Amino acid sequence: MKLSPLNKKFGIRGKLEIISEHGGLPVAVINNEFAQTLVSIYGAHVLSFQPKNFSEVLWTSSKSMFEEGIPIRGGIPVCFPWFGPHSSDPEKPQHGFARLQMWKITGTSSLPGGETQICLNLQQNPESQKLWPFSFLAEMIITAGTSLNVAFKCTNTGGEKFSCSDALHSYFTVSDIANIRIKGLKGTSYYNGIAASATSKQNDEYLNIEKEENRRYVDTTAECIIEDSGLSRKIRVAKTGSRVTVVWNPGAENSKKITDMPDDGYKSMVCVEAVNAYDDIVTIQPKESHTLTTSIEVETL
Numbered sequence: 001m002k003l004s005p006l007n008k009k010f011g012i013r014g015k016l017e018i019i020s021e022h023g024g025l026p027v028a029v030i031n032n033e034f035a036q037t038l039v040s041i042y043g044a045h046v047l048s049f050q051p052k053n054f055s056e057v058l059w060t061s062s063k064s065m066f067e068e069g070i071p072i073r074g075g076i077p078v079c080f081p082w083f084g085p086h087s088s089d090p091e092k093p094q095h096g097f098a099r100l101q102m103w104k105i106t107g108t109s110s111l112p113g114g115e116t117q118i119c120l121n122l123q124q125n126p127e128s129q130k131l132w133p134f135s136f137l138a139e140m141i142i143t144a145g146t147s148l149n150v151a152f153k154c155t156n157t158g159g160e161k162f163s164c165s166d167a168l169h170s171y172f173t174v175s176d177i178a179n180i181r182i183k184g185l186k187g188t189s190y191y192n193g194i195a196a197s198a199t200s201k202q203n204d205e206y207l208n209i210e211k212e213e214n215r216r217y218v219d220t221t222a223e224c225i226i227e228d229s230g231l232s233r234k235i236r237v238a239k240t241g242s243r244v245t246v247v248w249n250p251g252a253e254n255s256k257k258i259t260d261m262p263d264d265g266y267k268s269m270v271c272v273e274a275v276n277a278y279d280d281i282v283t284i285q286p287k288e289s290h291t292l293t294t295s296i297e298v299e300t301l
């Protein structure tokens with residue numbers, strides 16, 4: 001990808017530059033008075049968000065491959081048009097194809113409040129149609145300010161309705177998994193691990209992560225707060241357009257099996273994900289859209 005025409009069209013002097021990172025992937029580097037934010041054009045994937053006066057908020061694996069055809073490990077992967085394994089064909093890529101495609105930048109701007117915005121899109125193409133036969137326009141609007149706001153909008157541009165799942169699968173940096181607790185999910189039912197129904201219920205105010213966890217909470221629109229006593233900060237993770245929240249940590253054994261994660265990677269990360277899947281699949285009629293957003297903000301504890 002040629003960077004100079006891209007920068008001519010979309011660069012914002014002193015605020016947004018598209019560079020070649022990690023062995024060749026185009027990455028938008030956004031600097032403003034609030035934060036530094038990195039967005040990979042491959043996957044429309046936020047890699048980093050570091051607000052002024054705080055350390056990195058997102059977690060990206062030091063062993064991530066950053067190669068086309070392989071999902072980036074960490075940041076905010078976009079899962080679309082399915083979440084997890086494909087329901088009938090295990091050959092199809094886990095979490096769909098959106099994170100495995102080069103997106104197009106469609107616009108950048110400095111907003112009146114000083115935030116910086118980058119918009120990207122992805123449409124059906126020969127590769128997507130081999131995997132999923134529908135016509136769509138997917139748009140990502142990423143706004144970096146004191147908070148990071150990420151909106152994924154999918155429009156059905158074809159002539160028949162379709163059903164899909166989507167997710168903003170955010171990975172967060174924590175001082176140590178033993179130092180955190182997650183608030184916001186009290187009273188919520190969840191599918192535990194690979195369970196086929198959401199029969200577990202969280203009774204406690206706080207979730208502590210003491211082992212591998214893959215909890216898929218249903219029927220919740222709640223904001224979650226990751227309190228981190230080691231970093232003396234809390235990360236607020238809010239969402240709209242989603243009724244499922246997934247909390248994932250691979251635990252010690254799985255961390256060793258995931259080749260693009262350090263063996264002890266599970267200690268420094270947790271995923272809190274805004275999801276539509278399971279009991280909350282989205283059906284979009286022709287010309288209609290569905291929007292999923294997440295908003296991430298850090299505060300002193």
Ligand code: TA6
Nearest residue numbers: 071084094095169214246248273
């Ligand atoms: O959201 C949790 C999850 O679906 C886990 O089951 C785990 O596999 C994780 O996502 C990571 O998936 P990935 O395909 O990126 O390795």
